Amino acid sequence: MVASAASDTPRPAARRSLPVVAAARRAVTDGRIRTLAFAYLFAAVAYINPVAYRHTYPTLAQRLAFAHSFGANKAVVLFYGKAYDLLTIGGYTAWRSGGTLAIFAAIFGLLAAVRALRTEEDAGRAELVLAGIVSRRAAYVASVSAIAAQTVVLWIAALAGLLIAGLPAGGSAYLALAIVSVVPVFAGVGALASQLAPTRRVALELGGAVVAVAFVLRVVADTSSTVSWLRWATPLGWAEELRPFTGAQPLVLLAPLVTSAALLIASAAIARGRDIGRGVLPARDTAAPRLRLLSSPTALALRDARGTVLVWLAGVGGFALIVGVISKSISSAGISKQLQRELARLGSGSIITPTGYISFALIFFVLAVSLFVCSQVGAARHEEAEQRLETLLALPVARPRWLGGRLALAAASAAALALVTGLLMWAGAAAEGVDISLARMLEAGANCLPVALLFVGIAALAYAVVPRASAGVAYGLVAVAFLWNLFGDLIGAPKWLVNATPFAHVGLVPVQSFRVAAATVMVGIGTVCAAAAIAIFDRRDLLGS
Amino acid sequence: MTNAIRTEQLTKRYGGTVALDALDLTVAAGEVYGYLGPNGAGKTTTIRLLLGLHRPTSGRAELFGVDAWREPVAAHTRVAYVAGEPFLWPSLTSAETFEFLARLHGGTDVAYRNELVERFQLEPDKKIRALSKGNRQKVQLIAALATRADLLLLDEPTSGLDPLMEVAFRNCIHEAKGRGQTVFLSSHILSEVEALCDRVGILRNGRLVDQGTLTELRHLSAQTVEVTFDGEVPQIPPLPGVQVVGAGPSALRFEVSGPVRPLIEALAERPIATLTSREPSLEEIFLHHYDSSDGRVGG
Numbered sequence: 001m002v003a004s005a006a007s008d009t010p011r012p013a014a015r016r017s018l019p020v021v022a023a024a025r026r027a028v029t030d031g032r033i034r035t036l037a038f039a040y041l042f043a044a045v046a047y048i049n050p051v052a053y054r055h056t057y058p059t060l061a062q063r064l065a066f067a068h069s070f071g072a073n074k075a076v077v078l079f080y081g082k083a084y085d086l087l088t089i090g091g092y093t094a095w096r097s098g099g100t101l102a103i104f105a106a107i108f109g110l111l112a113a114v115r116a117l118r119t120e121e122d123a124g125r126a127e128l129v130l131a132g133i134v135s136r137r138a139a140y141v142a143s144v145s146a147i148a149a150q151t152v153v154l155w156i157a158a159l160a161g162l163l164i165a166g167l168p169a170g171g172s173a174y175l176a177l178a179i180v181s182v183v184p185v186f187a188g189v190g191a192l193a194s195q196l197a198p199t200r201r202v203a204l205e206l207g208g209a210v211v212a213v214a215f216v217l218r219v220v221a222d223t224s225s226t227v228s229w230l231r232w233a234t235p236l237g238w239a240e241e242l243r244p245f246t247g248a249q250p251l252v253l254l255a256p257l258v259t260s261a262a263l264l265i266a267s268a269a270i271a272r273g274r275d276i277g278r279g280v281l282p283a284r285d286t287a288a289p290r291l292r293l294l295s296s297p298t299a300l301a302l303r304d305a306r307g308t309v310l311v312w313l314a315g316v317g318g319f320a321l322i323v324g325v326i327s328k329s330i331s332s333a334g335i336s337k338q339l340q341r342e343l344a345r346l347g348s349g350s351i352i353t354p355t356g357y358i359s360f361a362l363i364f365f366v367l368a369v370s371l372f373v374c375s376q377v378g379a380a381r382h383e384e385a386e387q388r389l390e391t392l393l394a395l396p397v398a399r400p401r402w403l404g405g406r407l408a409l410a411a412a413s414a415a416a417l418a419l420v421t422g423l424l425m426w427a428g429a430a431a432e433g434v435d436i437s438l439a440r441m442l443e444a445g446a447n448c449l450p451v452a453l454l455f456v457g458i459a460a461l462a463y464a465v466v467p468r469a470s471a472g473v474a475y476g477l478v479a480v481a482f483l484w485n486l487f488g489d490l491i492g493a494p495k496w497l498v499n500a501t502p503f504a505h506v507g508l509v510p511v512q513s514f515r516v517a518a519a520t521v522m523v524g525i526g527t528v529c530a531a532a533a534i535a536i537f538d539r540r541d542l543l544g545s
Numbered sequence: 546m547t548n549a550i551r552t553e554q555l556t557k558r559y560g561g562t563v564a565l566d567a568l569d570l571t572v573a574a575g576e577v578y579g580y581l582g583p584n585g586a587g588k589t590t591t592i593r594l595l596l597g598l599h600r601p602t603s604g605r606a607e608l609f610g611v612d613a614w615r616e617p618v619a620a621h622t623r624v625a626y627v628a629g630e631p632f633l634w635p636s637l638t639s640a641e642t643f644e645f646l647a648r649l650h651g652g653t654d655v656a657y658r659n660e661l662v663e664r665f666q667l668e669p670d671k672k673i674r675a676l677s678k679g680n681r682q683k684v685q686l687i688a689a690l691a692t693r694a695d696l697l698l699l700d701e702p703t704s705g706l707d708p709l710m711e712v713a714f715r716n717c718i719h720e721a722k723g724r725g726q727t728v729f730l731s732s733h734i735l736s737e738v739e740a741l742c743d744r745v746g747i748l749r750n751g752r753l754v755d756q757g758t759l760t761e762l763r764h765l766s767a768q769t770v771e772v773t774f775d776g777e778v779p780q781i782p783p784l785p786g787v788q789v790v791g792a793g794p795s796a797l798r799f800e801v802s803g804p805v806r807p808l809i810e811a812l813a814e815r816p817i818a819t820l821t822s823r824e825p826s827l828e829e830i831f832l833h834h835y836d837s838s839d840g841r842v843g844g
Contacts, residue, residue, distance in 0.1 A: 199674070285675035286668070289640035295648050304636065387632040391685075394596045394626035394698075395649040398618045541599040 019134045020142050027116045027146030033472060034115075035150045038108050039157035042101055044483060046161025046176070049096040050089045052490035054166075063087045081240050082222040082231075090171050090245030093162065098179055101158065102239040103215060105182035110207040112150055112183075113190025116143035117267075118200045121277050130276065140268050144191070151183045175244035181256040185235040186211060188263025195270040198283030205311065212315060216322070223326060235259065297392055298405030305379060309413045312372050316365065317420040323361045324428020327354040354434045358425060359508035362444055365421045366506055367482050369414050369448040370455045374474040376410035377459035381470050385545035399538045403460070407530050410456050418448040436510060444509035450519035450526075451502045457529030464536040467543045547610045549574045549696045549727035550595060554604035557590050557751075564590040566751040567604065572729060572744075574609075574695070577722050579742030580731040581831060587751040588731040589629055592700050595729075596626060608696060622651065625694035627702045629731075631681035635674035639667060639684045646688045658691035664713050679705035690717050696727045703737060715741060739827045747834055754834050759827065766825045766833055767800040770808060775816040784808055 028035075057063045067086035081099030085091030117140070120126045129139055155176050162172035190207045197203035214234040221230035221237055231237030238255045242248065274280060293303035330353060380403065383389050392402060422445020426438050459474035466473060485503035498504060502522055507515035550572040557565040565587045572578045582588050593599040595606050597617035606613040611620040633642055639662075647653035662669055665683045673681060682705045689697060703711050718728055718741050732738050738745060739759065746756040755762060767788075773796040781789075781797070784807045791798035795818075801808055805822070812820070825833075 283675070285672050286670045287638050287672065288670060289638055289644065291641070291644050294641060294645040297649070300634065300637075300645055304634070387628070387630065388634060390593075390596075390598055390628055391626070391632060391646075392649065393598055393617065394621060394624070394628075395646065396618045396621040396651060397649055539600065542593075 019132065020138045020145075023129055023134055023139055023142035024145045024149070027143050028149050031112055031115060031146065031150055034108075034111065035153055037472065037476065038104065039153050041104060041479060042154050042179070043157040043161035045101055046093070046097050046158045047165045048161075048483070048487045048491065050093045050162070050165040050167055052487055053089055053092045053096075055492055056490055060087070081218065081236070084243060084246035088245065090167055090175075093165075093167060094175050094178075094244040094246060097158075097162075098175060098239060098244060101179045102182045102236050103211075105154070105179055105239075106186040106211045106214065106236065108150075108154065109147070109183040109186030109188075110190040110193075110204070110211060112147045113143075113187040114194050114200060114203045114207060116146055117191050117271075118194035118197070118203045121194075122200045124277075127276060136272055137268070140271050144187075144264060147183070147187045151180050151187075154183065155180045171245050174242075174248055174250075177253075178239050178242040178244045181242065181253060182235050182239050184260035185256045185263070188260040188267065191267035192263050192270075194279075195267050195274060196280045198279040198281055201307075202279070202281075205307070208311070212318075216318075219322065296405065297397055297402050298409055301379070301383075301406055301409055305376065305409065305413070308375070309416070312368075312413075312417060313420050316368055316417050317424045320365065320421045320424040321428040323358065324425040324430075324434075325432050327357045327361075327425075327429050328432035328434050330354050330357040354429065355436060355510045358429065358436075358441075358444065359511040361425075362421075362447055362508055363482075363485070363503060363506060365418075365445075366448045366451050366503060367478070369417045369421075369452040370478045370482075371475065372417060373410045373414050373452050373456045374459050374471070374478060376406070376413060377456065377463055377474060378471045380406040381463050381467055384467065384542055387542075387544055389542060393542070400534045403464075403534050403537050407456055407460055407533075411453055414452040414456070415449060418445045418452070421445040421448055440510045443514050447506050447509055447514060450522040451506060454502050454522040454526040454529075457526030457533070460533035461529045461536075464533040464540065468545075547574065548572060548607075549576070549609060550578075550729060551607045551610075552591075552595070552604065553606075555591075555594055555601055555606050556603045557587075557594055557599060558602045563751050565594065568751075568753055570746065570753065570756075572727060574727050575722070575725050576744060577718065577728040577730065577742045579738035579745040580729060580748065581733065581735070581738055581745060581827075582731075582748035583733060583835070586748040588748060589700055590751075591748070592626075592698055592729075592731060595698060596621070596624070623695040624698060625650070625689035625692045625696070626698045627682075627685045627689045627700060629700040629704065631678060631685050631705075633673045633681060633684060636672065638670050638672050639676070640669040642673060642684055643669070643688055643691070647692070650692050650694075653688075653691045654693050655691075657693065658687060661687040661690055661717070664717075665710060677705075679707065679710070682706060683710065686714065686717075690721070693721075693724070693726065696729065697721060698729050700731045701733070702730070703732075703734065711737070735827045735831055745827070747831060749834060755830070762827075762830050763824050766830050767802040768805065768825060769823045770799045770801055770805065771819075771821045771823075772797050772799070772812060773818045773820075775818050779815045781811055781815075784811060 057066055064087065067083075080096050081102070083091070083095040086095065120129075126139065130136060134142070158176035158179055159172055162175060163169060167175075186207070189210045190203070193203040193206040193210075194200075197206055214236050217230050217234040218236040218240075221228050221234070222240075231241060232255075235256055238252055241252045241255075242250070243252075270280060293299040383392075389402070393399060419442070422442040423438075425444065426436065426441030429436050429441070430438075455474065455478055458477060459470065462470040462473040462477075481501040482503055484498070484501045488498040488501065488504075505515060505518035505522065507513055507518070548571050550570060552568050552570045555565060555568040555570070556563070568591065570591075580588055580591065590599065594601055595608065595613055597606075597613040597615075597620060600614055608620040609623055613620050634645075637645065643653075643658060647655075647658075665687060667680060667683050667687065671680075673684065676684070682702070686702055689699070703714055706714060715737070718730070721728055728741075730738065730742060742759075744756070744758050745762060747754050769790075773793075776795065778792065778795055778797055786801060786803040787808050788800045789797060790800050799808060
């Protein structure tokens with residue numbers, strides 16, 4: 001600006017703000033929906049466990065009996081982690097809420113880091129920021145600060161849930177801290193993966209693999225006393241070793257602190273030297289044409305989703321195998337009839353025999369497959385948001401054919417997951433000598449399908465009616481339905497209300513039998529919803545992101 | 546012969562905003578039609594309605610006599626589309642993208658496509674995610690041109706292309722016209738439209754404010770006459786339809802709307818050194834439409 005002009009016209013009072021602060025604020029805003037969804041989950045799970053425990057085991061005698069049987073049960077340890085004290089509400093909550101939420105905290109850290117440090121780059125927006133007066137280092141600091149702020153939100157959410165449930169303030173704050181201590185470590189993992197991977201997708205896959213390994217290590221450490229030192233090898237184990245409500249070990253906090261600092265500093269060092277938009281690992285940018293799976297939009301969707309589906313198959317299958325193997329060690333020795341009934345209520349099944357345990361575990365596979373179908377419907381929305389769907393529908397491609405194909409693909413992949421679940425659970429159990437037939441286990445696996453198909457329909461309907469909010473609606477409904485199934489009964493809700501969730505209508509094979517009527521109804525509703533979705537989508541405008 | 550494109554009172558509202566207002570548009574088969582308008586005038590909305598991607602609030606759009614909203618698939622069999630932004634599948638290579646789009650279209654001219662790949666200097670084995678915007682635009686263009694579809698719907702197809710590729714593009718459009726294909730070219734690059742199009746429509750705030758061949762459009766606008774004189778500028782009496790818009794020590798510039806003859810007759814007796822007359826460029830016609838009256842350009 002010319003000097004005279006500057007003196008003549010007073011410069012408009014620009015809002016002064018540090019570029020770093022602006023960038024960080026942008027990143028926080030960008031992740032607000034995900035943060036709020038997780039915060040809600042954290043608060044709900046933190047609240048509901050102590051309430052349910054108080055309701056179900058009001059007396060010390062009941063708690064003693066519960067602790068002796070349930071807490072030592074490997075089956076339960078697999079899902080919720082190691083329990084140190086089940087005689088107090090705090091100890092119980094630390095175990096149930098802490099074990100579950102630590103896993104979600106890991107997922108949150110990974111998603112947040114890859115989103116802030118990689119997705120922005122792949123979308124080309126990072127260039128815009130860096131073309132301004134924001135240095136790379138400042139942009140990195142901004143992203144990390146945003147994740148830190150989001151972590152604080154999660155901590156507050158978990159704390160609020162615990163406090164409202166009536167737990168003491170100090171212990172609650174420490175438990176909430178133990179849970180969110182997992183976030184920075186996996187944010188570090190996500191940050192490093194974002195530097196290494198050539199694309200956002202590969203970064204998420206790398207990070208996801210680390211989360212899976214951390215989980216499996218925790219499971220192995222908690223279920224086998226000979227290798228319990230392995231707990232120190234996984235951030236999820238550190239969260240347990242912090243021992244909230246059961247003899248706190250705050251020094252353990254050094255482990256997540258040092259690890260996340262190391263990961264974040266290493267990532268920052270790589271970030272400084274790397275080309276924007278390119279990872280350290282080479283990307284294959286040229287390839288000889290492969291002409292398979294190009295014949296239709298559905299074929300291309302399969303081609304795109306192949307990797308994801310294989311990862312899910314491996315993950316779900318691997319976990320099914322572990323459940324099968326562990327089921328052998330479950331026994332009912334020394335558990336009273338009365339308590340067995342209690343256990344049946346708490347864990348959606350009688351988890352004191354190998355088959356009972358498999359039945360109990362099944363509901364988690366139903367959940368996994370339901371979440372998977374939501375991700376597949378989400379991929380359809382992604383195609384629309386990225387406006388590639390315009391390119392497709394400008395060709396002689398009918399909308400019902402496109403959406404129908406997408407939904408069929410989701411359903412078929414879900415069927416494959418269901419099959420693998422049954423097959424590998426059987427393989428694991430049979431290898432250990434549990435007496436169970438393959439046919440019966442395939443039936444158990446098939447259990448995953450009706451609920452998943454119902455959610456295909458619901459997610460599709462959400463996609464057709466509220467495209468921009470569809471992912472949140474679909475995942476939210478699955479989460480609410482699942483949590484309601486676990487806790488609705490425990491907090492004393494009336495029967496009809498408890499039964500409102502589809503998860504309550506899963507026949508837990510092999511203990512119960514496959515509920516044909518319920519399955520038919522769920523598939524029926526799913527199909528009607530899907531058909532409605534296709535009809536509605538056929539009549540609406542395409543909507544960009 | 547049926548028209549390639551016909552719209553009847555085609556209107557689209559998004560919430561309270563009128564994006565397109567009662568558009569009546571006809572493009573004959575074999576015609577190259579230029580669709581002009583600044584950003585936000587409603588060009589892309591028109592194309593989305595023509596493709597049945599968005600639903601008309603009222604009115605209708607037809608491609609070769611087939612309703613675009615009710616029977617999109619039938620309408621699209623004779624159409625190839627190039628979107629304003631090259632949104633393609635990042636994990637596919639260009640060659641794979643060609644194959645995919647060709648199969649969806651129900652066939653393509655592979656020999657012509659290979660020729661186009663040469664002409665546009667594209668590396669077909671590169672993945673889309675590794676291509677620049679201009680190169681991704683080429684992928685879209687080649688895929689569309691190679692179908693030899695009866696109607697090419699092009700939404701600002703040359704955004705991101707370098708001048709050499711722009712020339713290649715113009716040649717392709719000339720060839721398409723030679724083969725009898727219809728081209729609907731939405732653009733805000735006036736020279737491109739001037740060079741390629743038989744007929745031009747000018748869109749403003751969702752309304753078609755002018756339409757016709759370039760000659761017709763020029764008729765409606767003033768032409769410029771510049772005269773220099775030997776010595777001082779003489780007195781010229783006021784004439785109907787003639788305005789003096791500029792003056793120098795020995796030169797005058799007139800804008801003449803309507804017949805130029807009265808001015809020529811008035812000048813005939815004067816000591817004229819040089820006389821040049823210029824038809825308005827498309828740019829002047831375009832600006833004329835946007836500068837006049839309320840002057841508000843749609844956003």
